[in-house]
Amino acid sequence: MTTYGIVIPPIFNGSHVTAFFTTKASGCDKDAVSKIAGIAANNIYLPVQKHTDKVLAVDYELEPKIADAVITDRKGILIGVQTADCVPVLLYDAKRRIAGAVHAGWRGTAAGILKNTIQAMTDRFYSSPDDILIAVGTGIRWCCYNVGYEVVEAVEKVTSSELGVKRSKDYIIKKGEKYCLDLPTANKYQALSSGVPADNVWMSEECTSCLPEKYYSYRHMKGVTGRQCGFIGIV
Numbered sequence: 657m658t659t660y661g662i663v664i665p666p667i668f669n670g671s672h673v674t675a676f677f678t679t680k681a682s683g684c685d686k687d688a689v690s691k692i693a694g695i696a697a698n699n700i701y702l703p704v705q706k707h708t709d710k711v712l713a714v715d716y717e718l719e720p721k722i723a724d725a726v727i728t729d730r731k732g733i734l735i736g737v738q739t740a741d742c743v744p745v746l747l748y749d750a751k752r753r754i755a756g757a758v759h760a761g762w763r764g765t766a767a768g769i770l771k772n773t774i775q776a777m778t779d780r781f782y783s784s785p786d787d788i789l790i791a792v793g794t795g796i797r798w799c800c801y802n803v804g805y806e807v808v809e810a811v812e813k814v815t816s817s818e819l820g821v822k823r824s825k826d827y828i829i830k831k832g833e834k835y836c837l838d839l840p841t842a843n844k845y846q847a848l849s850s851g852v853p854a855d856n857v858w859m860s861e862e863c864t865s866c867l868p869e870k871y872y873s874y875r876h877m878k879g880v881t882g883r884q885c886g887f888i889g890i891v
Contacts, residue, residue: 737885743758744758
């Protein structure tokens with residue numbers, strides 16, 4: 657559901673969590689997000705993103721650090737990630753009440769950043785993948801994302817090899833001499849291969865590059881653009 661410049665994933669309905677993806681209308685402005693979420697701006701946490709595979713656990717230290725995924729069991733804060741074609745992913749363990757936010761570009765996807773996040777929730781907070789709900793937000797889809805074979809190979813290696821069956825045709829297609837990659841679907845499959853049930857995963861059907869009036873898109877704007885965010889917080 658889209659309202660007031662945000663997209664609310666229905667997968668978290670009924671959970672003790674505030675979760676949403678912003679659009680260009682609200683972007684990543686902390687004051688605007690503070691009003692939307694009813695959380696003080698100084699309790700909104702965004703890491704310093706560098707396309708790493710690093711997962712950061714946040715407790716009471718809110719100084720921004722380098723990471724591309726954040727997990728927490730702390731109530732009253734909002735954790736998030738910034739994107740502009742990369743995929744924002746929100747996670748919530750409804751049983752143990754653990755929240756997570758992931759920034760998954762092609763490098764992060766190739767490094768298994770979402771899989772690392774699920775593992776970190778398991779290792780640090782004893783989450784079970786069966787209890788984790790996941791919302792895969794709007795990113796660039798294969799309709800607009802032509803990439804080189806080295807990108808396809810890197811993403812396919814970590815995504816398809818661990819599924820037990822070859823599913824690369826579901827997120828990679830070849831058009832002539834070009835390869836087209838669907839980052840949101842690749843991340844969905846990484847969640848499934850980590851043991852998250854299919855019914856626990858919601859995925860946006862939109863494409864950032866196809867909807868430049870609604871979303872910031874690095875590819876559409878050829879490099880100069882703003883950012884939207886994905887946020888989640890335990891209430």
